[in-house]
């Protein structure tokens with residue numbers, strides 16, 4: 001019987017203090033946990049598959065810092081690499097060989113990327129990729145999908161997912177109509193709708209931006225032929241296809257989802273895992289496209305901490321651990337097992353649950369029918385998810401505080417973790433249906 005956590009007094013006090021100087025007491029909205037009727041639990045440390053709050057409570061972590069912690073938290077090899085690098089200086093604002101080393105690992109893993117540029121967040125990566133797409137085509141419109149989230153650059157905060165949906169503001173204040181009008185929308189997995197956009201705007205569509213697996217409206221896999229269909233539409237209209245693999249890159253497979261399904265986007269965005277927990281992201285493409293980027297070409301993009309040695313060291317150490325034979329097979333086995341654990345626990349309480357996984361990424365949806373797009377995701381029982389979230393937290397399992405998020409597992413999650421999650425899930429489902 002999992003221990004029930006009841007004391008979080010230090011977190012409550014920390015939240016009150018934080019609210020005096022931080023907007024909403026948080027540095028990223030989804031952490032406010034208000035969508036699940038909770039408040040932020042402040043963490044003190046993390047180790048392997050666990051996170052520990054400032055009240056000393058231990059949780060099995062299924063957020064993994066939203067993806068980066070793929071080898072588990074504070075992996076000794078990663079920590080040692082960062083410590084050794086830090087002792088030589090934190091940031092130079094100049095070139096260093098570590099940037100080339102991490103770039104070589106990524107380029108060797110992803111055939112569609114000849115050359116890349118490191119940035120510091122997924123937002124920067126997708127924002128720069130969109131700019132590159134417009135620079136390369138001379139066109140202005142971008143197609144994105146309802147419920148997909150690509151960070152918070154103005155043009156992409158239109159019908160966005162993740163925290164934007166969680167807080168019911170899929171279109172953000174401050175994004176002007178003129179900018180939003182350059183973003184065309186279609187439902188995920190709806191190829192005819194994308195075809196229609198091209199029929200209407202084809203000659204002005206610079207490109208399509210897509211999460212190959214949608215991880216910001218739960219977990220939604222592409223329908224058979226969907227990604228191929230986007231590729232064909234781009235080829236037919238001389239538009240570019242951008243895969244936002246900030247979440248799926250090196251999370252679903254070595255390289256990313258495009259390698260798993262042999263897809264060939266024109267531009268790829270990466271983040272999260274490639275930094276191993278440090279602020280590292282990137283965008284990359286074939287050489288002729290990337291040579292449009294300054295200092296070689298007319299498209300400007302820059303960053304004080306881009307290619308930061310600590311981030312590079314963390315990313316190199318993390319990817320070298322991911323490269324080990326069988327790493328992703330084992331991660332996939334754990335993720336598949338975990339989906340089954342959740343579904344069978346739900347079933348035993350008479351709760352309808354959908355679930356899916358790819359590599360170390362998974363998702364559950366409180367729905368009796370499959371979820372294929374944003375409207376399906378919105379129709380899920382988010383109130384029931386909120387109750388489940390709170391019960392699981394009290395039973396020592398750290399879930400993302402929103403039904404619009406994916407879950408992430410690491411190579412540090414062992415069978416004991418699975419049993420703990422299973423026991424907590426059975427207790428939690430039983431509690432929420434009472």
Ligand code: KE4
Pocket residue numbers: 028029030031066120121122123124126149150151152162163211215216244245246247271281405406
């Ligand atoms: P960042 O700017 O947060 O590093 O990355 C933006 C981004 C871009 N593309 C995809 C597919 C993403 O999932 C993200 C960010 N993911 C969210 C979680 N769904 C980050 C968590 C948060 O916003 O606090």
